[in-house]
Amino acid sequence: MSGLEGGKKKPLKQPKKQAKKMDKEDEAFKQEQKEEQKKPKELKANAAGKGPLATGGIKKSGKE
Template sequence: MSGRQGGKAKPLKAAKKTEKDLSEEDVEFKKKQQEEAKKIKEMAAKAGQRGPLLGGGIKKSGKK
């Protein structure tokens, strides 16, 4: 019996990813995606500050 057989096995290392050359279109596309994500994050932060949009709902009178 070997000493490493029991217990949790170590995961295999993933191969290193090679950096591929990006064309100008790819660079522009990535920039556009980052800008859109930034806008969405800002809009979500603004929406969270205001509070509920619908304040009404069913209103009950004080009478029983």
């Protein structure tokens, strides 16, 4: 028995995808999406520096 028959076969190489040509509208849209993704991170960073938003909840008096 020859060693060429056993084992896994290698998958065929796929052709490389060609880069799509992007016009100005596509570039502007992608830039806008990146900025939208940054906003929540910035808001979280700003909120972390401040104290708790609501403390205590319902306040009860000492009387029963």
